[in-house]
Every structure is written in structure tokens, then in C-alpha cells.
Amino acid sequence: MSEEDGLNNSDERLLQGVLARIWRYLQDNNNSSITINKAKNYRELQMKLDLAVREESVDVEEMLQDIDIYLSESVRTSHPHFMNPLWGGTNLPSFTGEIITALTNTSMYTFEIAPMATLIENEMIKTMSKLVGFDAGEGIFTTGGSNGNLMGMLCARDRKLPDVQNEGINGKSLVAFISEEAHYSTTMAANILGIGNKNLIVISCNEFGEMDTEELEEKIAAEKRAGNTPFCVIATAGTTVKGAVDPLDEIAEICKREYLWLHIDAAWGGAALLSPKTRQLLQGIEKGDSICWDPHKMMGVHLICSVFLVKSAGTLSKVCSHTDDAHYLLLDSSKEIDLGNKSLQCGRRVDALKLWLAWRAKGNEGWRKQIEKYFSIAEYLATKVSENPLLELACKPGMTNVCIRYTGARLTPDKQDLVNSKLRVVLLESGEFMVSKSIINNRPILRAVIANPKIDENIIDNFIETIVNIGNKISNDEYHSR
Ligand SMILES: Cc1ncc(COP(=O)(O)O)c(C=O)c1O
Known part of the structure; x- marks a missing residue:
């Protein structure tokens, strides 16, 4: 980029640096061995990054370092194991739309x-x-x-x-x-x-x-x-x-x-x-x-x-x-x-551009397949939960929401409550899966939502095994080891 374009060398280094990071981040989205979150408390995180804005400017290298910290500390919502809110994954045409929206800034x-x-x-x-x-x-x-x-x-x-x-x-x-x-x-x-x-x-x-x-x-x-x-x-x-x-x-x-x-x-x-x-x-x-x-x-x-x-x-x-x-x-x-x-x-x-690009890229057929896949994986998860003697469905699944409760062996409902509340925290800290907590019939449950294009049956099997293992460990530590 030349100076005549109004862009200088630092602009170019910044943009090239960001583009390289975007590419790396997107590639890492396929890597399920990377944890979803680093589960810091906010005080620890504050120590990692100088948040203050100052009189003097920072240079490109420092900005890229800040961006690196931001990226590494962000919750990886495109991770295949992310099932927390009602969305997940990265739709690339949509992402492109976001970039073009920002570029044309209107x-x-x-x-x-x-x-x-x-x-x-x-x-x-x-x-x-x-x-x-x-x-x-x-x-x-x-x-x-x-x-x-x-x-x-x-x-x-x-x-x-x-x-x-x-x-x-x-x-x-x-x-x-x-x-x-x-x-x-x-x-x-x-x-x-x-x-x-x-x-x-x-x-x-x-x-x-x-x-x-x-x-x-x-x-x-x-x-x-x-x-x-x-x-x-x-x-x-x-x-x-x-x-x-x-x-x-x-x-x-x-x-x-x-x-x-x-x-x-x-x-x-x-x-x-x-x-x-x-x-x-x-x-x-x-x-x-x-x-x-x-x-x-x-x-x-x-x-x-x-x-x-x-x-x-x-x-x-x-x-x-x-x-x-x-x-x-x-x-x-x-x-x-x-x-x-x-x-x-x-x-x-401009929020329509990314939807339009995503729709053009998928076609109606692509949406149909995506939605049908989500419903079928949700059904698979619900079946696995009902077949497992240590888990139960907290309600009939609607849409692709599967509400799960760890019941364990020989636990009273109150003890189950405690295990379920802890289970989500331990799961979150492990960075392996992310689901949300909710309350059904006054009891805590885990809500897993299928809304991530990378989800498959192997991930679901892994998820079930993970929550059962964590639930067993918590209930052993709390109630059976004394
Ligand atoms: C049923 C329902 N309606 C509305 C909303 C709010 O949507 P938004 O987060 O886009 O404001 C949500 C969010 O989860 C929802 O589940």
C-alpha cells in the first residue's frame, strides 16, 4: 500500500497482522483439543492486559499483542463443544459479510x-x-x-x-x-x-x-x-x-x-x-x-x-x-x-448483508440440512440421556434444547441439586464443554443446545461421558467418601 492511498506502512502491518491472526483463529476452530475458555476470574485477567487509554499512542506491535491476548482469552464460541447459548460456530460467508459491513461503514x-x-x-x-x-x-x-x-x-x-x-x-x-x-x-x-x-x-x-x-x-x-x-x-x-x-x-x-x-x-x-x-x-x-x-x-x-x-x-x-x-x-x-x-x-x-451472503452460499437446501441435522443430533442426545441410568431428561426436548439432570446413584434430590450446580462449574473450568445452567421444577439442570454446525454424534458421546464422570467424581467426593 502506498502513502498516496492514505495508507502507510503501519496500517499495512496492522492489517496483515490481523489477517494472519484471523486465518490462524479460524483454522484452530476445527481443533477440539483447544479449550473453549480459560476460566480466569476477572482479577487475573485484568493483570494480563493494560486496559487504560493514555495520552500517547501505542504502536502496531503493541496493538497486535493486545489483539493476541484478546483472542486467546475470548470464549471460543465456534468450538465444536460450545453448547451454551442458542448459537455457536462460525459461518464463513456471514463472517465475510461482517468484514464488508465494517469496511463500507454505513x-x-x-x-x-x-x-x-x-x-x-x-x-x-x-x-x-x-x-x-x-x-x-x-x-x-x-x-x-x-x-x-x-x-x-x-x-x-x-x-x-x-x-x-x-x-x-x-x-x-x-x-x-x-x-x-x-x-x-x-x-x-x-x-x-x-x-x-x-x-x-x-x-x-x-x-x-x-x-x-x-x-x-x-x-x-x-x-x-x-x-x-x-x-x-x-x-x-x-x-x-x-x-x-x-x-x-x-x-x-x-x-x-x-x-x-x-x-x-x-x-x-x-x-x-x-x-x-x-x-x-x-x-x-x-x-x-x-x-x-x-x-x-x-x-x-x-x-x-x-x-x-x-x-x-x-x-x-x-x-x-x-x-x-x-x-x-x-x-x-x-x-x-x-x-x-x-x-x-x-x-x-447493516445486518442483512451477512445473512444474505450466508443464504446465497447455503441455498435453501443448505439451511434445510443444517436445521434437520441439529434436530437429529438433539434427538440423539436426548436418547443417550434417557438410556443412561445416571442421567435424566429434565423435560421433553423442544426445538434442539436438551435439559439434562445428573441423578447419580443413591442420591437424594437435594444432593442431586448440589452435584448438578457444581457439575456445570467444574465443566466450565475444565474448558472442555460449555453448557448453560437453568432451573426446571425448582431444581438446577444443565441445558445443552444444539446450534453448532460442527456438532456430531461422537461429540455427544464424549459429552455424556464427560458429564457422567464429573458428576460421579463430585458425588463420590461429597457423599460417598466420608
Ligand atoms: C425466546 C427468546 N426470545 C427472545 C430472546 C432475546 O433475543 P436477543 O438476545 O436477540 O435479544 C431470546 C434470547 O435468548 C429468546 O430465547
Whole structure:
């Protein structure tokens, strides 16, 4: 690179250094003997890196050293044994999209400033809306499923109180309904929108984590009798812990009868639409008024990549009204294609490019295979757990969530609790596997999620052996050696 390009030797050394490190890191992703995390406590980690910014600049070599420490201390989420949150792995075309997004550094307000990105985002919205069954719908990329749930509740509030943007809620007691397994972002949404958390009515679930629709009907009636105004039901298609899908057809029927907005949180489960074998799990999804769907979860597109879709076009520009104050930004000339007037954000990242590149690289067939593989590996894991006398399934697996409890031999439930809590910590410290902890029926469990393209049956066998060995060791040390 020459000086005339505005780039100097240090820029070149920095970039070449980073590219070499990216290549090495990606190659190491295939190496399952590298640990997932180094399990430092934060004080130890603070000692490793000089975090302060100073008056004087650092040189390229020092920056590359900092980057080396950052890389070596990061949790390796693309490791084949990473099964912690609802995502994992590295989709290379998506990664490329991230690089190009950063390189072109623009914002999604208008076609004028983000021409290709605007066309691509519109195309992705159209593609995903069709998969849901929202043929005349519209949508927008958001900062995540949490934001999608907020937007769902916002649309619902707007429909119930058409003047709410000017008048505010004005003393009306709006109430919305969620299941007890709904994601916590629904509570934040109620808070942000001024609905109030106590006006978020929680409906019980059956043992599989699915909303009880009889109770939903009863509670809607009770709220009306109490003089409150029901306006929205948030159903979940793929709950966070159990992967359960609420009975969407029945809930849609109730919402239609009661004139309630139905928002479906498909942040996790939306990907099941990509295979004919799994899309039947989401039967009735097209009856929702809005949904959110995170390609950054089961589809493995890089964080952040999340879509909010509404059935009826025109909804978003109304609820996201920016008034005339945005005259310097939102233009009339490309109004029909601009996305800035459909978003709650002003500056907004290009998140569609990486999804589009990943989709083009895989094709629909590639997604189908990926999703089917995840479901089949989850089934394999569930079978192995139920066949093992020292383990049990804490609930029926939903989506690709497998909730596991170490039961051991001759342990009381309270002792099992202690072993399960310790087991996850020991597993984490070993750096061998990473799963999350959760609570089912008031008891700690391990939640393994299959959302990593590198997963296979050998890894699952290894995982089972590892947790059983750790569980046995903890229970021997704690309870049998005295
Ligand atoms: C069911 C469900 N909805 C919403 C969210 C929030 O998604 P995000 O992390 O993209 O905000 C999650 C996150 O795990 C989830 O499991």
C-alpha cells in the first residue's frame, strides 16, 4: 500500500497482522483439543492486559499483542463443544459479510446512503416474510429478539390506542399476556412502553412449557371484568429453556375473538421454518400479527442479526413515526424503499448483508440440512440421556434444547441439586464443554443446545461421558467418601 492511498506502512502491518491472526483463529476452530475458555476470574485477567487509554499512542506491535491476548482469552464460541447459548460456530460467508459491513461503514436510514444494503435488507425481509406466511407483510432488522418483542408490543399498543403517540397511555390500564416461560425481554418491553410489569399477566404452562390456553381465556375475561383493557398476547415459538412452542392456532383463535394483537416470539424457533420436517412445529405462525426471528441463533449468522416482521404493510411507518423532525435525513425521493422510517433506531448497522451472503452460499437446501441435522443430533442426545441410568431428561426436548439432570446413584434430590450446580462449574473450568445452567421444577439442570454446525454424534458421546464422570467424581467426593 502506498502513502498516496492514505495508507502507510503501519496500517499495512496492522492489517496483515490481523489477517494472519484471523486465518490462524479460524483454522484452530476445527481443533477440539483447544479449550473453549480459560476460566480466569476477572482479577487475573485484568493483570494480563493494560486496559487504560493514555495520552500517547501505542504502536502496531503493541496493538497486535493486545489483539493476541484478546483472542486467546475470548470464549471460543465456534468450538465444536460450545453448547451454551442458542448459537455457536462460525459461518464463513456471514463472517465475510461482517468484514464488508465494517469496511463500507454505513447506516441503514436511506437508499441514498446504503443503496445495496437497502435492496438486500428488503429482499431478506420479503424472503423471511414469505416463509412465515406474511405475504403482504413488511419488516425491519433490529438489535435482537428483545427489541423485536418490544416492537411487537408497541404495534399492539398502537392498534389498541390509535392516539397513543400523542396522548400517551393517559390512565388507561392496558394489560398484555405472556406465558411463564416467555423471555424476560417481554417484561422489559412492558416497562419501556409504560404498560407496567404488573399489567403483564403471566399464564401458566403445562409440563412441556406450553401456554395453557384455558387459563389465558379465563384471565382475559377476569381482566375485562376488572375494567382493564387487554391489548396483546405474546406467544413463544421456541422458549429459551425448554424450546417449547405455545399452541399458536388456539391462541390465534382467542386473539381474533378478543381483538388482541398476537405477537409471536420466534427469536429461537423461527429457523424451524426452513425445513418442511420441522416447520410443522410452528403450525399457526402465519396467524400472528407480528413475529421476531433471530438468524443469529439457530441459523448461526453472526451477532447481531434479527428480524421483526409484521403481517400488515404500513404498520411500521405508523408506529415508528419520526415526525417531520427528521427532514434532514429521511427523504421523499426514495420513500418507497427507504428503511429509516420503519425503525426505532436512527443509525442502524447493516445486518442483512451477512445473512444474505450466508443464504446465497447455503441455498435453501443448505439451511434445510443444517436445521434437520441439529434436530437429529438433539434427538440423539436426548436418547443417550434417557438410556443412561445416571442421567435424566429434565423435560421433553423442544426445538434442539436438551435439559439434562445428573441423578447419580443413591442420591437424594437435594444432593442431586448440589452435584448438578457444581457439575456445570467444574465443566466450565475444565474448558472442555460449555453448557448453560437453568432451573426446571425448582431444581438446577444443565441445558445443552444444539446450534453448532460442527456438532456430531461422537461429540455427544464424549459429552455424556464427560458429564457422567464429573458428576460421579463430585458425588463420590461429597457423599460417598466420608
Ligand atoms: C425466546 C427468546 N426470545 C427472545 C430472546 C432475546 O433475543 P436477543 O438476545 O436477540 O435479544 C431470546 C434470547 O435468548 C429468546 O430465547
